[in-house]
Amino acid sequence: MPTNQTLLYFIYVLAAASVILAAEALYVTYAKRRSRVSTINRRLNRLADEVPAEQALQGLLRERGLTNSGDFLFSMVGLNRLYTQSGIIGNPLSFVAMFVSSGFVLALVFAFLLHFSAIFSMIVFLLTTFVLPFFVLRRARNKRIQKFAKQLPDALDMIVRSLRAGHPASVAISLVAREMPDPIGTEFGIVSDEITFGLSIENAARKLSQRVGFEGLQLLSVSLSIQAKTGGNLTEILSNLSSVLRERQKLRLKIKALSAEGRMSAWIISLFPVVMFLILQLIAPSYYGAVWNSPIVMPVFVIFGSLALFGVFIMYRMVNFDF
Numbered sequence: 001m002p003t004n005q006t007l008l009y010f011i012y013v014l015a016a017a018s019v020i021l022a023a024e025a026l027y028v029t030y031a032k033r034r035s036r037v038s039t040i041n042r043r044l045n046r047l048a049d050e051v052p053a054e055q056a057l058q059g060l061l062r063e064r065g066l067t068n069s070g071d072f073l074f075s076m077v078g079l080n081r082l083y084t085q086s087g088i089i090g091n092p093l094s095f096v097a098m099f100v101s102s103g104f105v106l107a108l109v110f111a112f113l114l115h116f117s118a119i120f121s122m123i124v125f126l127l128t129t130f131v132l133p134f135f136v137l138r139r140a141r142n143k144r145i146q147k148f149a150k151q152l153p154d155a156l157d158m159i160v161r162s163l164r165a166g167h168p169a170s171v172a173i174s175l176v177a178r179e180m181p182d183p184i185g186t187e188f189g190i191v192s193d194e195i196t197f198g199l200s201i202e203n204a205a206r207k208l209s210q211r212v213g214f215e216g217l218q219l220l221s222v223s224l225s226i227q228a229k230t231g232g233n234l235t236e237i238l239s240n241l242s243s244v245l246r247e248r249q250k251l252r253l254k255i256k257a258l259s260a261e262g263r264m265s266a267w268i269i270s271l272f273p274v275v276m277f278l279i280l281q282l283i284a285p286s287y288y289g290a291v292w293n294s295p296i297v298m299p300v301f302v303i304f305g306s307l308a309l310f311g312v313f314i315m316y317r318m319v320n321f322d323f
Contacts, residue, residue: 040179040181040185041177042089042182042185043177043189046059046060054197057193060186061190064084064211065092066084070207070211072084081210082137082141083095085144086136086137086138086141086144087140087144095133096133099128099132100129104125106124106125107121145213145214148212149214149216151180151181151184152214152245154180155184156220156238156242158179158180159175160238160239162175163235173195173201174192176188177189188208190208202224205220206221208221209221216241216248219241223241262319263319265315269315270311270315
């Protein structure tokens with residue numbers, strides 16, 4: 001009997017130890033996964049996989065449509081630059097193939113299921129394949145540049161404080177790469193890695209300007225180039241550049257606030273005819289009667305539609321400022 005009781009206690013101990021070890025394994029797994037998810041930027045996430053720094057750098061460049069040396073991959077430099085500056089990651093060919101397949105499917109749907117004409121289906125295919133990706137990339141690039149512009153003054157201030165503490169410029173840049181989130185964290189991390197592998201700081205800044213497309217980085221590249229050739233106080237240069245960029249950001253926000261009424265008016269004036277036309281087509285399809293059968297309907301629509309688009313463009317230019 002005592003032997004059986006001892007065996008029972010031993011089984012209880014093993015069961016308790018198993019539960020504790022299982023809970024610890026689950027906690028360690030969850031904590032490791034959460035630490036990777038909470039990694040501050042994509043470059044640190046790659047380095048967390050214990051990938052060599054050079055291989056991580058090449059992976060970051062290739063997923064942005066660049067070669068291992070940071071140059072543009074395709075001969076169509078304008079499109080390659082737009083894709084790189086948009087911040088979209090992945091194979092550019094896969095990005096194009098996604099829109100081509102989507103355009104093909106939509107064309108088949110309009111042609112065979114909705115019974116539209118072949119010309120209309122072809123127009124849908126061309127718009128989805130060639131026009132839509134361009135607008136997607138432009139929108140992604142503009143949003144990324146705006147976010148980068150908000151982060152850059154803080155990054156420059158961090159570099160200035162590090163330089164005043166006695167650190168070299170490469171260490172100050174790597175500090176930004178560790179402490180700031182994307183997009184500026186990964187971009188400055190690429191700069192730090194390029195400097196580590198032998199590229200000069202002014203050339204790394206020039207490539208950074210090409211990857212991002214923000215005009216403030218051109219000022220940074222020129223400042224670093226002049227400082228490297230003629231000398232000077234780098235901390236004072238970067239501090240002044242940070243102040244200039246911050247004041248430009250304030251001015252841009254002030255202009256956006258002052259032009260908000262004009263932009264809202266432009267949206268209302270532009271969308272009102274289209275919305276009213278759709279409402280009439282929905283509640284009273286026969287409202288226009290036999291007008292649709294007239295041969296001058298389509299030319300009139302094309303002419304006035306073109307004038308309306310031209311008016312929208314004029315209003316857009318009136319409420320958007322480049323400075």
